[in-house]
Amino acid sequence: MRGVCVAGAIALCATTVSLVLMGMSYNGKCGGFFPGLSAPRVCSFSEYMLGDVVAISMIMISTFWPVMLIVLIVPPFVGYLLDRRN
Numbered sequence: 001m002r003g004v005c006v007a008g009a010i011a012l013c014a015t016t017v018s019l020v021l022m023g024m025s026y027n028g029k030c031g032g033f034f035p036g037l038s039a040p041r042v043c044s045f046s047e048y049m050l051g052d053v054v055a056i057s058m059i060m061i062s063t064f065w066p067v068m069l070i071v072l073i074v075p076p077f078v079g080y081l082l083d084r085r086n
Contacts (some may be wrong), residue, residue: 003075003076003077003078003079003080003082004076004079006076006079007071007073007074007075008070010071010072010075011071011072018057018060019049019053022049022052022053022056023049023053026049028042029042029054030042030043030044030047030048030051030052031043031051035075
């Protein structure tokens with residue numbers, strides 16, 4: 001049970017830190033990921049968080065899914081092994 005709580009806490013902390021860092025990088029403009037296709041445009045903070053952050057998150061998830069999977073599976077497995085010994 002502790003392993004599941006630890007895995008959930010790790011995921012929650014990583015998500016919170018990522019959102020705060022992305023929010024701090026807000027400069028009043030959205031878009032412009034691909035310079036040849038689009039140019040940055042003026043947008044509100046909520047548009048930035050809903051648009052750019054979702055796009056960046058999807059890229060991160062598709063790129064680093066093995067690392068995220070390991071981080072979510074290892075703590076419950078270790079917790080299971082430790083609880084089994086008691």
